[in-house]
Amino acid sequence: MSVMDNWQEIRKTIGQACENCGRDLEEIKVVAVTKYVTIERAREALAAGVSNLGENRMKGFLEKYEAIGDDAVWHFIGSLQSRKVKDIIDHVDYIHSLDRKSLAKEINKRAKQPVQCFVQVNVSGEESKHGLVMEEVEDFIETLKDYPNIKVIGLMTMAPHVDDEELLRGIFRKLRALRDKIRDKQYLHAPCKELSMGMSNDYRIAIEEGSTFVRIGSSLVGQ
Numbered sequence: 001m002s003v004m005d006n007w008q009e010i011r012k013t014i015g016q017a018c019e020n021c022g023r024d025l026e027e028i029k030v031v032a033v034t035k036y037v038t039i040e041r042a043r044e045a046l047a048a049g050v051s052n053l054g055e056n057r058m059k060g061f062l063e064k065y066e067a068i069g070d071d072a073v074w075h076f077i078g079s080l081q082s083r084k085v086k087d088i089i090d091h092v093d094y095i096h097s098l099d100r101k102s103l104a105k106e107i108n109k110r111a112k113q114p115v116q117c118f119v120q121v122n123v124s125g126e127e128s129k130h131g132l133v134m135e136e137v138e139d140f141i142e143t144l145k146d147y148p149n150i151k152v153i154g155l156m157t158m159a160p161h162v163d164d165e166e167l168l169r170g171i172f173r174k175l176r177a178l179r180d181k182i183r184d185k186q187y188l189h190a191p192c193k194e195l196s197m198g199m200s201n202d203y204r205i206a207i208e209e210g211s212t213f214v215r216i217g218s219s220l221v222g223q
Ligand SMILES: *Cc1c(COP(=O)(O)O)cnc(C)c1O
Pocket: 033, 035, 056, 077, 078, 158, 199, 200, 201, 215, 216, 217, 218, 219
């Protein structure tokens, strides 16, 4: 399938999800996750009208960035080593994987302007998953006020790869409730209005549960 065909299907699904819960389509940003595919395929996503591209590894990110440059809005969605921050910091528009103070410190030091970050949360508690556990998130965000180049725009999670819709809904609802709680504190450094949740397997459910950024790889650009 062409990226354009996939994109039309996904738009339909997002439209339906929005209708199901009375949301406005404009609230949802789709990040095309291009980690499995070629530069050519990433360009097809741009041509289809998806301007947000996401990569989870340094090498893939830099390869795509070098080829495509500022024609895209760039998201780094994978675990990030502090010593690699300097290699991407001038090119990245959003970081979805802020999960520790040492990383925040390095981003703050290297960035020339505030960087839009999501704090990654391991809602499901699976050991294989990165991110803070729910109980750590509020204190962590509080400590980030010392870093003027970190702007916490929201929370991110990766749900387990399962078909159990109620389980997935439960995870997304927990993240949303935590987002609401932090947003309501009205921190200047952490407006925390966004939710980065939902992938190929579960983006419809994530949108129904309030997601504002869905990260879609395989079903949009392919594997
Ligand atoms: C790979 C990846 C995605 C996209 O996964 P698909 O199931 O292919 O849509 C989303 N988010 C993160 C963090 C990823 O690593």
